[in-house]
Amino acid sequence: MDKSWDPAFVNAAFRLKEGQISNPFKSKFGYHIVQLVQRNGDEAIVRHILRVPPVNEEEIAEATARLDSVRKALVAGxxxxxTAAGRYSNDEQASFAGYYLMNRRGESLVTIDEMDKSIVTILDKVKIGEFSQPMPFTDEGTNKKGVRLIxxxxxxxxxRMNLRDDYNRIATAALEEKKYKAxxxxxxTHISSHYIMLDAGEASCPQLKKWTDAAKTYASN
Structure with missing residues (x-):
């Protein structure tokens, strides 16, 4: 475990001594009980029990009605x-991105294949500058149910990809390619002077051939 995890989870885990078990606490994923198995500086090995409280239809209906009122205020200006997202959204992480949907590269221009299916379905019914109707959904990462407005x-x-419309995407791809080549x-350069251990199940992978060849050469010497 590292400190990029949910702050509530990290704080609860790092307050423990090795072998100690926490009291129940809440994070954005649900309710936890955590045991700190081992700690080494800012890294830790933990195990935990997670309980996600079910969301019933009455709560979904209540959230839908609340967001419907928010939508009317947005349309009315x-x-x-x-402001509405900051006041009514439960997505704490979204505030860091200005409430934009972001892809894994931190870009707000997101392709369809980078969105979950429920958002794509909503966008088919929305024009630029419009607000969607409140729509129930299930988060693909946490499996929690909720209602959202887009x-x-x-x-x-x-x-076709071009420098005028896709400069950032092309620049990111070029940088990743440069990193890969480096x-x-x-x-x-260092393959012959380092110990190599390959998983037997992956040894036949073509991309690992240079490593397996180096290992065979080392073994024969």
Whole structure:
């Protein structure tokens, strides 16, 4: 475990001594009981019991009604989206991204294949500048049920990738390729002077051939 995890979980775990078990506490994933098995500085090995309280239909209906009222205020212009999201959203992480949906590269321009299916379905019914109707959903990461309201700020038409429209995406891909080549060069240079242990189940992978060849050469010497 590292400190990039949910703060409530990390704080509860790092307050424990090795072998100690926490009292029940709540994180964004549900309710936990944690045992600290081992700690080494800022890293720890823990085990835990997680209980996710079920969300019933009455709670879904209540959240839908509340978001419907929020949507009416947004359409009327009596509140802006960021203010509404900050006041009514339970997604604590979204506030760091200005309540934009972000992909894994930290970009707010997200392709359809990077969204969960329920969002794609909603966007099919929304035009640029419009707010969706409140829609129940199940979070793909936590499996928790909720209701959400989506604002479509902009949308690009299908096109061939180019520097004008996709500069950041192309720059990120080029940087990743450069990192990969630098790492590959370092590995190739040092492969003969380092101990190599390969999982037997992965030894037949073509990308590992240089490692298996090096291991065979070392063994024959």
């Amino acid at each position: 009596t509140i802006d989206f960021n 604002y479509l700020k902009s949308k690009s038409e299908p096109h 790492l590959e060069k370092w590995l190739t």
